[in-house]
Amino acid sequence: MAVSSRTPLLAFVSATTPTARAARASLEKRYGAVKPADADIIVALGGDGLMLQALHRNIKRQTPIYGMNLGTVGFLLNTYKETGLLQRLKRARQVTLTPLRMIAVNTRGKRHEVMAINEVSLLRSSRQTARIAVAVDGKKRLAELSCDGALVATPAGSTAYNLSAHGPILPLGAGLLALTPINAFRPRRWRGALLPRASKVELTILDPHKRPVAAAADSVEIPNVAKVTVTEATDIELTLLFDPEHDLEERILKEQFAP
Structure with missing residues (x-):
């Protein structure tokens, strides 16, 4: 990951559902939070729609985004878990998307x-x-x-x-x-x-x-x-972070063999 060895500054964004809002409040209390403009990593809580919104809002800053699924499909997100977030971020793999x-x-x-x-x-x-x-x-x-x-x-x-x-x-x-x-x-x-x-x-x-x-x-x-x-848009690179077991490239490959 393109961050220093210090504990990364995290910003949390969430969908408007009660579940996502409650998760955001709990995570902010546990890990602390800064504004997205000041963050090393943005953590998105919701579904794929929320992740797309977060990516669009982050196009100019291009800060890495780590998503946790609190929506329906969650193709672009990781499994939600409140504990161990910093360790997961440290292990996360980068995927670069060009819009x-x-x-x-x-x-x-x-x-x-x-x-x-x-x-x-x-x-x-x-x-x-x-x-x-x-x-x-x-x-x-x-x-x-x-x-x-x-x-x-x-x-x-x-x-x-x-x-x-x-x-x-x-x-x-x-x-x-x-x-x-x-x-x-x-x-x-x-x-x-x-x-x-x-x-x-x-x-x-x-x-x-x-x-x-x-x-x-x-x-x-x-x-x-x-x-x-x-x-x-070759002048823009957006970075998503995935747990090794939820790698986006592997998910896309699996879709080709889905029954």
């Missing part, structure tokens, strides 16, 4: 830049099928994708929405992004693509006024987009 940078231009020409740890997704906003042109690194790959939407997922996010849309699971070290259609109508047999992590994906909405589409970077949604560009 996606979404640049979305809406139908009025306004530009939005948002980061995504899991995926950037486009979804139709009306009963009519979305029509999307797909280009990769400036070369048009699909003149028209008729679908409910499409998404670009990171390896860390490949087991989330991407997997539900029948996209591939990507090991953390694969150096790939997943481009996955959501209920593709035409080309009917197109199931998506695996792209090098350095790829620039451009998704242009065809007839955006008649067939409106919204774009989302994790939980941040931009309505009525005309064009969305997705690249890896």
Whole structure:
């Protein structure tokens, strides 16, 4: 871990549930607490949604985050236990995540830049099928994708929405992004693509006024987009800490063999 041998300064953040709030109060009393801006390590208490929030809020500071699951799935978190936290932090393994940078231009020409740890997704906003042109690194790959939407997922996010849309699971070290259609109508047999992590994906909405589409970077949604560009934000590195027995890379590998 990239901290000194002294006892690390800890900041605790929690979900709004009574259980998570009570755990936070107990941990702060036991270990002491500082503000996230002053912490060596941030401890997140909740589910995967809370962890994504903590990662987004920490993008500028890039402080290591250790999560403990007090939510439902907890894919990005460790098992909750109040005692032995300092020893667990000392033994923890680092996993570095690089988010996606979404640049979305809406139908009025306004530009939005948002980061995504899991995926950037486009979804139709009306009963009519979305029509999307797909280009990769400036070369048009699909003149028209008729679908409910499409998404670009990171390896860390490949087991989330991407997997539900029948996209591939990507090991953390694969150096790939997943481009996955959501209920593709035409080309009917197109199931998506695996792209090098350095790829620039451009998704242009065809007839955006008649067939409106919204774009989302994790939980941040931009309505009525005309064009969305997705690249890896190589200038940002986010560090997650995992107990050796809950290593994220091993979890992602296990998902490929889940019954």
